[in-house]
Amino acid sequence: MTNPNPSQQRLIDSTDGLYLVDAGAGTGKTFSVTRRYSAIVDQPSVEPEDVVLITFTRNAAREMKDRIVSHSSYTTRELADAPIQTFHSLCSNILDRYGSNAPQYLGIDDTLSRSSDVIEESAIESSLFAEFISTFTDSCPEHHPILRVVTNPGELRSVLNNLAARGIFPTKDGWYRDGRSKLLGDLDGLLDAVEAVNQPRNGGRKQSELKKKLYRYGKDSTFLPDALSKPTVRGNEKAVPVDPIKTAFNSDRSDLIAFIHDLYFSYLEFALARNYLTFSMLQLYTFVLLCEDPDTRSELAFEYTMIDEFQDTSEIQFKLALLLAGTENICVVGDWKQSIYSFQYATVENITQFGDRLTQFTNELNSNHTRITYPTTPVETIELEQNYRSTQEILDFAEHALTTPSKKSESIDAESIRERIVHLFSNSTYDETQIEALQSQDETLAVLSKIDEIVGNPAYAIEQDGDLIEPSYGDIAVLTRTHDFGRELLSVAEEYHLPVAYEGGVELFRSDAAKRLLAWLRILESDADRGWSLVLEDAGYGMSEIKHILKKEAYPTEMIEFRDALASLTVVSSVARRVFDRYGHDGPIADALVGQIQSAHDQTTMTIGDLSQYIKTNIENGNTYDISTPAGTDSVTVQTIHAAKGLEYPIVIVANMNQRKFPPSGGGPTAISYDSLIGIRQRYLYDDVHSQPHQYDNWRYDLLNKCLPDQADEERRLLYVAITRAQQHVLFTAQEPNQFLTDLPVPIDEYEPSEPTEETQQTEQSTLSVPIPDVEEPVGYSPHSLMAEEVYESVTEGRGMDFGTQVHEFAEDYVAGITTEPTNDDERAVVSLIDSLTGEIHMEEDVYLPLTADGADVMVRGIVDLFCVHDDRVEIIDFKTDLSRYAESEYQKQLSVYYHVIRSVYPDRQVSVEILYTATGERQPIEPLSKNDLEELIK
């Protein structure tokens, strides 16, 4: 068989020596890698156990194996134990076989057990870590000054993971190998980075990028008196002086380093004692083992080493590969343009500066005695340029993504970027391509409407087996930056009955199923009121009945029987299954929940109490879990760009290209962070109570942080990945286009979405206790339309509308018994109000008030926050934060609408109207307007 692609063939044939392969999107990388593997193992002297092939995901490993089996003399069985796997699973196997003493090389007096669990679920690791932090806090009072400014212990975990990914490990008395110097950072590297952003621009007339950034030095911060002043830091020239940067860099951080050391080392001990390993620890111990134990290393020493997706490897993985390799037959395959996993500590420099890093890392590994004996030069480069996926138009367009500024002010050296791109050539025989951008106020609807337009439309014809055919749902993928947008799209699609399969994370524990399970677990544990109240409300009991039942503990017999039946079950997952059966939860969400609970139970041996805590934490953190959707149906795929890596679709819609949405602001503030240039740094957050003593180091961190290079490159690569998934057509959608979309060479159309045709007219079943009056053709008036415009705007000021929504959600959850602890004054005001009410409570009820305006029937629709029904009277209570107080008279109009509706539902009762100002807890009675006055307002 001859391969018409000479680069591919060269890669397949060149089995011996060092190779760096630039394999762009769709260049047949899997094909080449698997053929190369076959070529290697088909040599008589080579067995599969001599060849390690490392992939990025388990799926990729499985696919590689399948493809190899179908094209070589080896069978699935013969390759079953072959090391074709991810770094993590390879490390896990090595530790199982050779690793029991690995911890001792760090001075840890414990061993690795073969039965150690590898924690794959981040939620489980985070709960174990939280437990560790509380024991650590108790046992190390000397670290309290630092611990008390860490608001979220989870960020410490990510610091430790970051350190582990860079090969920084603690030993009993200090740091492993060069760990301490890495913690201090790399001043020379930092000054080089500063050099790059500190050049005066426009031929020396304009200040440097860095000086511009430092405008805001200290602007929103309160530095300690020892902070260098803004004029000192910025200097008098067009470029900033470097001395303040050096001063900031050279500050004494021994307390912080001591803290990180003790934390890190104790966590390793804690995990060993609890018999578990994290992903990070797998690599950590394997690295230490291979460094310290020459016998194990020579036993493993692979004759051939191949690594796929090399742009997504971390420093420790690069070094692990060097230690695993027994010869210089090393081949790394990847595409720097698709490096999008820096949050998993991938460093794109591994591939962009492969040769330099190879030498540097080898020197580091050989520092105290020689470990790497094979030569690390010369490196042969192979560039795959033939693209088998997309049309040329798409490939050319995608390159623009790599040189597009993420914001107006960002300057990009487009020329130098283009020089680094290996241009791809399409071998497609068709070039029918649509590249479009749409803008619409209702973006989700626009996406669905466009999908509806595309399906069966010859203008979007796609190639299949040499013919152009009309596309169907299954040919379309919607790719988004975040899960949130995907979920939103899914829920709107469901309304219109469009076939959409969402793949990815779901907030499993925020489902109704999980909340019901939690309620029953609380009942099982202690007959807790907050469990019973939810179950009873679910069963249709009114608020006053529930209060009565709870008070007398007179639960319905049937429910007691169910509770006792649950109590007799020994396995927590069966409890879950039984509860789900009761409510008819049988979809993928319920299945996934049972699976999660079972595996959480297996890994940590949970009691019922632990389980309810576990669910509660999951609800609070909004942890997401992947759910699998049934395959085989003709449906649109919705997934994140990260999840779509390696996949391809005829038509790709890149959605949510909105301002501040696609390029993220760069992560929330953390008290402690690590960067290889500036080292470990603390960035103390402000306490509410300024009188308490606490340390600030913000000025140093702020200054150094602004010296670090721009983070937008990866966002451009992410966009590149999204576009190159497409075979033929690409569409972008936005509500308000961001800089990327604005600058890409594609016109943005104002798009008027139409309702997707699949819609089946379903009248919504009303479960409201306030009936909808019988008026034809209701006109869409809202109480807000009656009010002065600026009043409505004023609600969004200050703490704003979202804040108000949170208070409302809290109130609803509190009444339902889901939440019990108020966290701020506004919530406390709500709690004290609700606790003081004696009647039957109704919340968030839709109301409709028919009125006559200019002779026409109109309907004003609104939502009453809360009303409370007594035997003789009804109280209407509207929540407002303190901000809208001056608009009280305007809110009188809104409340009057509610007043008249409630009056008509309860004609024989006294109706009162009040506003509760949640900031103060104060209640303000309101005098309602008459119906006539309201009708006047509408005219």
Add this chain to the structure above:
DNA sequence: TGGCGGGGGGTTTTT
């Protein structure tokens, strides 16, 4: 054209 202050909006991705 370049320097500076005020206003407003928003807080991922997952082996």
Add this chain to the structure above:
DNA sequence: CCCCCCGCCA
């Protein structure tokens, strides 16, 4: 709290 954008002023 942090950052971007806008617009004012020299």
